Amino acid sequence: MSNVVLIGPMASGKSTVGAALARKLGRPHIDTDHFFVARYGPIPEFFAEHGEEAFREREAQVVAELLDSPRPSVISLGGGSILSPEIRQLLKNQYVVMLDVTEEQAQARIGDATTRPMLTKGGEAPVERWKRIYAEREPLYRDCADFVVSAAEATVGHRVDTIVEAMRKGRDRTL
């Protein structure tokens, strides 16, 4: 049995859907951003002090450790974890689900983006940065994913049910 790993852009619901999916499957939920924070402190402060490159290095280490979890778990990845070639390689041995989201849905959830330093750089409106980052990363997300939950699956409950169904149909070893 492998982990179920949730990937996708910022505000696509990886943390929220991951927690609900874990409850439904009776598995532990691991949120890699939370482990990063436990080890290195809040992400906005880390970006301000050390910059994005240092964040990506440490993030890749944290994510690699957590993907090696001893029990099959639901793992919500930080939105940019798939930028690391090493992490993309490790994801080949996992059941990977991309959560898609529309610009409108993301905009409604982002708010002032104070907890998401990637969206507050450069004086651009957070939603404009979100769009640009998503456009850059979308091919990577899709390439890593075994299954994509469409943005039309709007509620958390609907998203969870769709993933459980996909796991049943597609890859029995994950259940």
Ligand SMILES: Nc1ncnc2c1ncn2[C@@H]1O[C@H](COP(=O)(O)OP(=O)(O)OP(=O)(O)O)[C@@H](O)[C@H]1O
């Ligand atoms: N299906 C949904 N419908 C409405 N709101 C949602 C849904 N999923 C998540 N949310 C809300 O959107 C916000 C972002 O969700 P969440 O933190 O789970 O996203 P994320 O993908 O983990 O983002 P990040 O990459 O920044 O960690 C939260 O306030 C959450 O309550």
Ligand SMILES: O=C(O)C1=C[C@@H](O)[C@@H](O)[C@H](O)C1
């Ligand atoms: O998409 C990103 O680059 C990020 C997403 C968040 O989950 C955090 O990992 C951090 O804010 C960076």
Ligand SMILES: [Mg+2]
């Ligand atoms: Mg999250």
